[in-house]
Structures are given as structure tokens and as C-alpha cells.
Amino acid sequence: MAHTLQADARPNSFADLTDRVSPAVVNITTSTAVARGTGPGPIVPEGSPFEDFFREFQDRNRDNGRPRRSSALGSGFVISEDGYVVTNNHVIDSADEIVIEFFTGEELKAEVVGTDPNTDIALLKVDAGKPLPFVKFGDSDSARVGDWVMAVGNPLGQGFSVSVGIVSARNRALSGTYDDYIQTDAAINRGNSGGPLFNMDGQVIGVNTAILSPSGGSIGIGFSMASNVVTRVVDQLREYGETRRGWLGVRIQDVTDDVAEAIGLEKVAGALVTDVPDGPAKEAGIEAGDVIMNFDGVNVEDTRGLVRQVGNAPVGKSVRVVVFREGKTQTLKVVLGRREEAEAAQSGGGGDTPEEQAPTNKEMMGLTLAPLTDELRGELDLDADAQGLVVRDIDEMSEAYEKGLRAGDLITEAGQQKVSTITELEDRIDEAREAGRKSLLLLVRRAGDPRFVALSLE
Numbered sequence: 001m002a003h004t005l006q007a008d009a010r011p012n013s014f015a016d017l018t019d020r021v022s023p024a025v026v027n028i029t030t031s032t033a034v035a036r037g038t039g040p041g042p043i044v045p046e047g048s049p050f051e052d053f054f055r056e057f058q059d060r061n062r063d064n065g066r067p068r069r070s071s072a073l074g075s076g077f078v079i080s081e082d083g084y085v086v087t088n089n090h091v092i093d094s095a096d097e098i099v100i101e102f103f104t105g106e107e108l109k110a111e112v113v114g115t116d117p118n119t120d121i122a123l124l125k126v127d128a129g130k131p132l133p134f135v136k137f138g139d140s141d142s143a144r145v146g147d148w149v150m151a152v153g154n155p156l157g158q159g160f161s162v163s164v165g166i167v168s169a170r171n172r173a174l175s176g177t178y179d180d181y182i183q184t185d186a187a188i189n190r191g192n193s194g195g196p197l198f199n200m201d202g203q204v205i206g207v208n209t210a211i212l213s214p215s216g217g218s219i220g221i222g223f224s225m226a227s228n229v230v231t232r233v234v235d236q237l238r239e240y241g242e243t244r245r246g247w248l249g250v251r252i253q254d255v256t257d258d259v260a261e262a263i264g265l266e267k268v269a270g271a272l273v274t275d276v277p278d279g280p281a282k283e284a285g286i287e288a289g290d291v292i293m294n295f296d297g298v299n300v301e302d303t304r305g306l307v308r309q310v311g312n313a314p315v316g317k318s319v320r321v322v323v324f325r326e327g328k329t330q331t332l333k334v335v336l337g338r339r340e341e342a343e344a345a346q347s348g349g350g351g352d353t354p355e356e357q358a359p360t361n362k363e364m365m366g367l368t369l370a371p372l373t374d375e376l377r378g379e380l381d382l383d384a385d386a387q388g389l390v391v392r393d394i395d396e397m398s399e400a401y402e403k404g405l406r407a408g409d410l411i412t413e414a415g416q417q418k419v420s421t422i423t424e425l426e427d428r429i430d431e432a433r434e435a436g437r438k439s440l441l442l443l444v445r446r447a448g449d450p451r452f453v454a455l456s457l458e
Contacts, residue, residue, distance in 0.1 A: 025075065027101040075154045080132075083127060085100060085123070086121065086234060100126050140180075150200075153188075157191055174223065180308070181224060186222060207225045208223075247280065248279075248336060251275040252274060252292070253274055254302050255269060255272050262440060272291050273287065273291070288450070372420070411442050428440060438456060
């Protein structure tokens, strides 16, 4: 009986589904002008008997210095009858000519509507002069591990090709901030990039983007950007020609067990704020050391979740942010800015030069610490207004070394209070012990980048 049910769950054939969706899947060929001499050439040792031969060969083939053209192949799919086409950004990046080949063999030139390198998505437009067959996006969140999926594309330039497999995993993160990949064992190869991953209803639940392979060919580990990420990007590219993501204006890190214990947080969850530059969060009163527990009515599990929640929120929206601060929660209202504008803006600085501290070293918690001096600021290339304690040396057998602290790091806070002298740090240690804490939370900066580290007081 079990075998019978299992057999009934398998499609007898994917032919009907293939016939239905193939007219909307396209091959993409790009052409790019490349200056002569920019590619790799033969390496000939000076004085070699072949030196003159290769020089004459290059002269004959230089073609008077005129640029040559290089081509690349990829895949895509039509999402509307008026000719909008989705593909990967890396398929068309830097191309000066893009040609779309349809299932019928017809070819049309395409124009770029907009691109988003963060999700590797590009939106193109062709003018066919007639309604085009198209496919619709499905709900990628409804895809379950083990569901059948079908990839259609142009692998290795072979033309229209179909491969099938299952959803191997969900919510994979590779390297990007907004990554939400569906992992599949359906064969995906070079040239499949930008092609659709279909569910059995013929809906696109992913855009095939990357493979994990030591050989360069498919070994059954392919990644497809989830459709629920792609649809938001495509809608914005279609309306504005660019993305418009929400921006909170904080630097954050994940909450660990020792960090939670150090600040009295019962649950290991949320996003720990390490820095608050000028922006929406600072204007709303969010501070370094706060733990963001809830954003716009949704609980924050970790930093990745918060980044995606904020990025998906509309620019200019007023949202409620619940933070954990000094043992209790409070709600703040933040008006979101636009991430793209914030990333383009240059950060400023300035301030009065603090009074120089006496250069007294002190060893504690496996660290040799010294207050900042003008000499140390110059040595570590720090701003004139930088304050804190410099790690001059570190015991390589200590917990501090194990947790990533190194000589040259700057400790600016302890127990969520600023420290600039050894005495202030000792006071923070005493206060933590009196409060029954087993560890002390330090805010450490390296090359300007902040992060919290909890060190044991035992």
C-alpha cells in the first residue's frame, strides 16, 4: 500500500507541464566590446628564441587595435504579455547588446529596465509588437522540502533544456544580505543562470542563480533565489527602474548565550545594536547596546531576519521597534529611510579632542590594556575624538583571544557604559559582579567596525 501511494505521488510525465511553460522561457545572448590586449596572452621569457615569433603573431592579429566582442549565454523568462523578462544581473552585467531568443526561434533585442546586484536580479524589456506567452510567480514560502521542481533554461549553450528534481532545502544564505535561496538537486549548469524554477502548478518559485561544484558542472547542489524575494525586486525595478529598500540605520550582531547572560536577557534572540550612526534609528532614540526584539509587529530572531524585514519595508514608513534596554523593554517609533541613499552617502565625523590619559598599562582578563594617547591614535590611525582602552597585548591562551580580540583593538564600552580609563573598566567589572553577572559585555572596535564580546568574570 505504501509503495502504491508513493508511486501515485510521482508525476507520470513532465511533458504537459513543459509544453505549458516553455514558450515563456527564453535564451539570452549578450555581446560586449572588449579592448584588444585585455585578455590573457602567452608568457614568453625575455631572450627566448620564440620571442620574435610571438611578437609577429600578435602584430598580425592585433587588427589595428580595434576592439573585439565577447559573448555570454544565459536564461530568462517572460513575466508579462507586454514583454518584461526576468534574468540574473550577472548574465547581462556590462553588456552593450542583449538578444532574447524565444522558444519559436524568434530573436529580439532587449533593453535593461533595472538591475539589483544585491539579489542578482535584472529586469529586461522587449518590444514584440504582439502579446507574448508568460508565466506567473508562485509563493516560494509554500514550497516544502521534498516537493518536485523543474528547471528550464539554456545550459552550456545547448538551447532549451529541462531538468527535474526536488526542493533539497529552504532559506539557504550564501553571501548576500538579502539571500533566501531554495536549494535543489535539479540539474543546473552554466547557462541556466536567470532561468525559472517551476513548481508542479507551472508557477515560478525561484530564479536559478548558482551552483556548488568542485568541477564547474552540476553535482546536484543548485540554488535558486526565492520568488518572494524576486517579486518585490521586480515590482520596484518595474516602477522605479531601481530598488528602494527600507533603512533603519544601525549596525548589529547576533545575540549569543554569553551576551544574553551579560545583559540579563532571558531568551537568546533579537539583534544587538553595536553602533548607531546619524540616521532614522538615532533620531528615534535607539542606542548602542539595545537589543531589537520586535520590528513592525514581527519578532526578530536574528540579524539576518531583521535585515530582511527592514529591507522589505517601504521607505518612509513609520514602524514600531521594541528594544531591550537595561533589563526592560521599551517601544520606539522609527521613520525608515532609504538604504540606497544611505550607502551612497559618505559618513562624517568630528568633535573635540578629549583630554589625554596617563599611559598606564594594566593586565586583566588576558588583555594588556592602555588608555588612548595622541601617539596611540596616530599609531592605530584613529580619529582625534576616539576614546577607549587599547589592547596592547593579549594572552593567546585566554578566552579573549579565543573570542577574536587582538592587539590594536579598541574597547569603547564595558557593561554598556563608555570607558576611557582603567579605573572605569575596573568599576564596570565590580558592578557586574555585584549584580551577579558571570560575564562582562565589551564593545570592541577594529578599523572602525564595532562588535560586542562577552568575557567571563570568573
